Amino acid sequence: MVESVPSPSPPPPAPAPRSAADLFSDPQDSHPLWFKPSAFLSGDFDSESYISELRTFVPFDTLRSELRSHLSSLNHELIDLINRDYNDFVNLSTKLVDVDAAIVRMRAPLLELRDKIEGFRGSVEGSLVALRNGLRQRSEAASAREVLELLLDTFHVVSKVEKLIKELPSVPADWSNGDVNPAENGSPLSNGVSLSHAAENGTNLRETQSMLLERIASEMNRLKFYIAHAQDLPFVENMEKRIQNASRLLDASLAHCFVDGLEHQDANAIYNCLRAYAAIDNTTSAEEIFRTTVVAPVIQKIIPYGQSGVAASGDALESDYQSIKQSIREDCKFLLDIASTENSGLHVFDFLANSILKEVLVAIQKAKPGAFSPGRPTEFLKNYNSSLDFLAHLEGYCPSRSAVAKFRGEAVYLEFMKQWNIGVYFSLRLQEIAGALDSALTTTSLVPLQNLSPDKESLTLKQSVTLLDSLKSCWRDDVLILSCSDKFLRLSLQLISRYSNWLSSGLAARKMGATGSHPGCEWAIAASHDDLIYVIHDVRFLAREVCGDYLGLVLQHLSSCSAEVHDSVKDSVLQGGKSLNDIVPSIINAIVEALVEKSVEDLRQLKGITATYRMTNKPLPVRHSPYVAGVLRPLKTFLEGERANAYLTTDVRKALLLSAATEVTGRYNELASDLVNVARKTESSLQRIRQGAQRRAGASSDVSEQNVSDTDKICMQLFLDIQEYGRNLSVLGVEAADIPAYRSLWQCVAPPDRQNVISF
Structure with a gap:
């Protein structure tokens, strides 16, 4: 049974039209320019920030009044909307009949759909778990297979190495001379060719032996790779003794073959042995064998030393280095050429540093330890320069710049350079050069040179001559060490400064006239104005010399430096010359003061x-x-x-x-x-x-005075x-x-x- 719906009441009457007076007034919905109703519809509208923003320029009462007016207009608008669609508004409640039954009818298929989805999800999850288990088992099987293959490869390589080692001569003396009868040893080679067949083909036994060792070394390199990936496995641990025995046999056989190749200078055998050493990453053994077998006997003939470590001759090294260079060309160059073969992979060896230079260092330390002593600066510098020349000679055997850099970075090279205590040498030279000038400047009077001639192109005072000699001494070939050129430059500037201060302090003391309160300035107080002529002449001469020939000498020694360094050095030396010229006015004033007093x-x-x-x-x-x-x-x-x-x-x-x-x-x-x-x-x-x-005497005051x-x-x-x-x-x-x-x-x-x- 459907209930009757009451008929809707008539809508309220429309608002009366505005009067004639309202036609000329502001409309009811008009707002000030600062009031924006659209702001209330914004999604991020905040009432507090809105009010605080408006209150900066709108009074609170005005804002409240405007908001109330807007609320009233909204209420009127809502009523208007309801009145306009009143029928739909009233029928809204009548269209919501039997809503619960409709919901029940809609719920049944939804529940059925949910059950199906949950069932499908369960089956998918089961399949996914099974798939993951299968992938895990597959991965474990693959890993196990890899380990098994690795172990099998390790076993095969160990067996192969042992087999190849058995093919080597059991006694090194059997092949050391390279001329054994191959028929006496019938063991087959690794490629199935007998030694007798190799000899029939003219193949040198030593070369064949080295080739076999190179092959064994490559297999040992593979074996090290496998062991590195199969550590802590019982199978590998059980094979450890076999691997160690094979490694010892390989090292011993390789050492004998390499020594034999060095003795006979067999290039092919040496080349193969070096490749074998490089394959097993044992370059140190090859370098040490070359040092003890070839280099040491040669060096001991040139620089003999025994257990006592007493030098057989003086500490000079120049002649020894010349002999060593000759011996390197005759006895060592063949190996250096082999090691520098292009694209051979032998760049990992450094025979220059770890064999030749190492043996030279040991010989000098034991036989001529005084060569490194800076206590005798002249001999020390000669030995140092000779050593640098020797190192440059060794670098000449390097095939590339990278090889030179590698040679200079070796520990032996750095140790060799540490033997030369350049700091102590410079300190001794500093005391020697600066001490000579200081002694000359501590005299109580000016010391003119003997047999002076009226020559403007020479110095007149001993103090000035000592300064110029000291400056030139800093850059003499038998004093200067190029690596300490910055220190010698600083010393040169300090010498000029010391001389300038000596003059300045003396002239200041002369002007004050206090002898006792200025020790070291007695020369200036005792000097006559004629003596100051020598001073002013020498100062100007020294300034010209420093800014001229002396500057050229310094820049010549630093010719290998950059342009920036040249400019910096030039500015510093010119500044030193300027400091000398700046003293000339003071000397002139001292002369003038003496003349004025007279x-x-x-x-x-x-x-x-x-x-x-x-x-x-x-x-x-x-x-x-x-x-x-x-x-x-x-x-x-x-x-x-x-x-x-x-x-x-x-x-x-x-x-x-x-x-x-x-x-x-x-x-x-x-x-x-x-x-x-x-x-x-x-x-x-x-x-x-x-x-x-005159006034007291009553005389006239206008008596004429004398003209x-x-x-x-x-x-x-x-x-x-x-x-x-x-x-x-x-x-x-x-x-x-x-x-x-x-x-x-x-x-x-x-x-x-x-x-x-x-x-x-």
């Missing part, structure tokens, strides 16, 4: 001018004072002296003359200005006293003196008007009508 002694006679014209009736002076001629006499005498003419260059003379003239003129200006100022102050005081006395005052006479005398002084400067080659102190002195004492023009 000139000031004559300038002190200026005080006599005041006594001559103060409170006297002498007329105005008409000629200069006698002291003027002596002011520049020390400077003139110095410049015209024999040393100055011989050792001072033109530019130094000009610099020294201008500096001395400027300094003397400055002192002259100071003394003359003080004299004039005192005279004017004295005259002003006397005039005030005279005027006061020429004492101060005017003093200034006139000074004016005549500086004119003569200016003429003396011109004779020496200095323009007095170019000196600021002279212009100031002229302004101080010249008459008013001659203030602007300096002439004399």
Whole structure:
């Protein structure tokens, strides 16, 4: 029975249209620009972040009001939607009749489908388990088969090696001479050919033996591979003794064959033996056999040594190396050529290092241990250079750069180089070279060379000569070790710095005048200005030498270095030369100070001018004072002296003359200005006293004074003196008007009508 459904109620009346006044107002659903209703529909909408973002520029009350208004509009919109589709909304509940029965009808086929799927899944899982078990069993069977095959191969290889070893002569003496009768040994070869048949074909028994050993070695190499993959297996452990016996027999037979090949220089036999040694990875035994069999007897003939280790001759090695080189060419080259055969696989051997160089090192250590001692630097350097030449000779036998690198990386090579203690050698040379310069600089006075000649192209002082000799000693062939060139360069720069500091500290002490507080600077305080001529000449000469020929010598020794190293070395040496040139102005100042002190002694006679014209009736002076001629006499005498003419260059003379003239003129200006100022102050005081006395006596205060005052006479005398002084400067080659102190002195004492023009 179907229940009747009540008829739906009529929809509510539509909202009344807006009035005419609303036509010109904002619509009801209008919102501010900052309010975006679409933001509420976003899937990642967050109310808290939305509110906090808007509150930065919208008041909370305004936001709340706008949200309420939007809620009201949504409610109105919902009501409108319901009213518009009201019939469908009401019929929604009537269409959901008998929903449970429909669900039951739908559940039955679904449950049936689930049961079928679970059954199918169970059968698939069972098949998968069976398949996995089968694969596991198959894998285990394959592994077992591999192990079995490996064991079988191991057994076959061991048996094959033992069989091949039995084919070798039982006694090494049977084949050591290579001429045995093959008929006496009827054992077949590995390829089924009898020894007699091999001999009939002209095959050398020694070569055949070496070929057989090479084959055995290759089989032993296979055997090692199998053993490495079948470790800890009982079958292999049971065969261990058989394998060890076979390995010992192979080593012994291979050693005998290799020794026999070396004795007869059988290239084919040696080649096969070396390949056999390489196959079993036993290069050390081959290198040691070659060292003891061939190299050791040769080296002991050249450098004999016994159990006592006493050298048979001196410690020089150069002649020994020459003999060793000859012996290598005669007795060892054949093997080196075989080992360097291209694509032979014999590059694993290093007979140069582990046989030849090792034996040479042992012989030197036992017979000539003093050759490695740096206590005798000269002999040490000769032996070291000879050893480097010997190593370079050995490297000449290397067929490639990689072989040279391998040779230099061998332990024996590194051990050989460690024997040469280069650090101790350099320390001894440092003490020798730097000690000589230090001894020369610790003297209390300058030491000029004996029999000096006026030659600007030679040094004059022993200290300077010692410095130049020390600098050149650092780069002499009998001193320099190229691997220590950086240390010798540093030593050269230190020598220059030591000499520069010696000069600088001495000149500073001379200027301060304190002898006792500056030990080591006594030479500068005791030196005269003529002695400083030697110093300035030597410093300039050394600077030119360092930046010229000496720099070329250094760069010549470092010609194999890169351009970057060349530039760095050049800059450092030039900096050393610059440090010497920087001392020249200080030396010039020291000379100038000595000359100025002598000139000031004559300038002190200026005080006599005041006594001559103060409170006297002498007329105005008409000629200069006698002291003027002596002011520049020390400077003139110095410049015209024999040393100055011989050792001072033109530019130094000009610099020294201008500096001395400027300094003397400055002192002259100071003394003359003080004299004039005192005279004017004295005259002003006397005039005030005279005027006061006249007022007290009732005399007229406008009594005419003398036409020429004492101060005017003093200034006139000074004016005549500086004119003569200016003429003396011109004779020496200095323009007095170019000196600021002279212009100031002229302004101080010249008459008013001659203030602007300096002439004399």
